[in-house]
Amino acid sequence: MEDSVEDFLREVTTSKTEVIPAVSDDLFEKLLQDLDTPTPVQSTPSQLKTEDDEFITAFVEDVKRTAIVNSDLPVAPVVDSSPVVSADETISQLWRCARTIHAHDQGCAYVGITPREVLLTTGQRKVAKLWDIETGASKGMVIKEDTCSTCGGLGKVYKEGSLLFVKTKQATICPDCEGFGTNSEKGERFLAAKLSGDGNTLITSSLDKQIKVWNVRTCKFTTAIVTEPAVASMLAISGNGKVISYVMQNRTIVVYNLEQQQETAKLKRNGIITCIDISYDGNILLLGTEEGNINVCDVTTAVPPMNVRGHQNGIMAVALSQDGMLAVSGCRDGQVRVWSLSTGNLIHTFSHHLAPISALAIAPDNLTLASGSIDGMLCIWHLGRGQLLDSFTHAHTDRITAIAAGADGQTFATASLDSTVKVWRSF
Template sequence: MKMTRFASFMSLLTLIMFLVNGFTEDLPSGAIARINAPVNAIAYSQSANQLAIAAANNIYIHDADTYKELMVLAGHTDSVLAVAFSSNGKLIVSGSSDETVRLWEIETGKLRRTREEHTAPVNTVAFSLEGKKFWSASRKNNMLRSWYSRDGGSWTSGASSSDSVKSITTVVLSEYGKIFARAVEMSMAIKDNLKFVIFLSETGTDNDFTPVLAKHTQKITALTFSPSGEYLATGSSDWTIEVWKVTDREPLTPGNLGNPVWILTGHAGTVTSVAFSPSSKILASGSADQRVRLWDLTTGEHLHTFSNHTSKISALAFARDDVLASGSSDGTVFIWDLSKIISTD
């Protein structure tokens, strides 16, 4: 226990030393700010007035206008892998390699609740739109858990009852809380090939997941819904991004999503992160090739590439259509001004 506390203290001290000097260094062209931290995940509050950065064992909350650090949420005993704000900005949920899910109050920084039911690192967390529920998922053992925000009660859903499911690679929830997407590897009987599928479900029926075949030739490594819930973007180890129309108003065809609206190419490595702008007009993608690329989703055109990170991109998040945060395993978060790159009309 003493060693764990000492390790956590040293981790916190190291991060403070990184963050103190975060704004004094020269900025690359287009960057508003640099925050130095070995980032695993980043998230903006829905009002875009706060930025959460998961770095090492802690969550750092910054003012999204001044980039001043407001508080540090400390308590996890291993790397924080995922963070998400509730829609009203009052709560934040975090998942960690310590196999716990923690719920925090933003106003006070108080830890409201810790759940220890996971038996593997928690890679993904998400709130429902109204904030009454949140979800957590472990990639390693295919476990998805659902929780009530108020009293911490839970129910549990596995990825699939099929023994052919090898692993969940990522989990996301649509902005309106109506559809899940889970990327998994599934071994098919024909030629023992690996097919790469997405499971979609109305959240009211947690175990009713429909397998739908994607076009990727290797595993899906990133997923995100557009804010409207109409589109789903998938990134893959095949270096491509696919953008799919998955409207809530029509039932999905079992076994097939049809054809993607766009297949976006240009990365030279596994796509590690994808993010829609609030208007859903712009998609940002990050990759193991250390690049952040911007795409116009009305035309499929590549708009710009940021090449300033020196290691793989670990997280992306939009504050507005013209402000993007990118985090990397190189220990930096850049805040980018996109106003000269895109039209916000």
């Protein structure tokens, strides 16, 4: 039994490594070199050269001098004089917790919101559930506790072969669940999960070096991508659900097109990647590193990537705005920074968190940002005005692990290790 599964996986692996890159080798090399060339990366503040960076340093020094970091400080040093987003006076200042869902006993690792206002939550390395955002009622499960990990609950596995030079796919009964789709001992377990912006696709990465793709509407496993040579520890999926990106061994980034079923780019970095996001169209990658660097690269063109020393400490979370104009980064020192992707300049520095940032999300209106930290604090910011709109010191009693933004721009959902998922609305 075991052998046949291993044979099957080996065959899948072999076929997947033969993909033809849609991007030329030259471009691969170019991207690789660009990423590895530490262009504007400065290792210490004293080496900072540009005006922007001096401004950042001065600001950081100011913050250090004041000793106490609070919202009364000039939290928004506008380095970039050109307004990227116009201040919208209609945005509400006040937010409230509209709903608390006790979602996963061992803590919630992830939350996403579909455009139809359905919440998707995952537990720690297992189970994906759906919830009605209005009522908090359960709307089913995409991955159950005992979903057979070998076949994703389908009850059958596919073996690729060829007959008279034509590629064939032969379905056989899953050897680990005998076709029932459930196996309590070999239940599906995953390291990371992400929901696409259109709410249709969930991707998970598992220890067997696979990324599994699930149809959220039908609650069914659809396909698996083998991530040789290592497990994908970080995942990102584009808003349209067509492109995914994953990080292996904290250094290798792979971009994979789900429609074409092929790898479209593979990049390597010298630094230790700690977080990743991908733009709505799947063209722009945003990476944060342990060294405090921010990388932005367009995987479809040879435009040199943005590579800046964004923070003095490790970056814990990054997010891109839906319009692809802004990037935000959250640091171990509690600071959140907003960057213009067109100029590479720093727009705002937000200082209100007292603990490392653990999650970030920008609303689809590109005006509102939510930040969460490991002490359970939630802050909501106006990106245009550079202001703190509202903050909740004890939004959760444990680490905020993920934040999702609702389509209306007035809703955020937070997931926490305290077992709950909360829905926040402006009023």
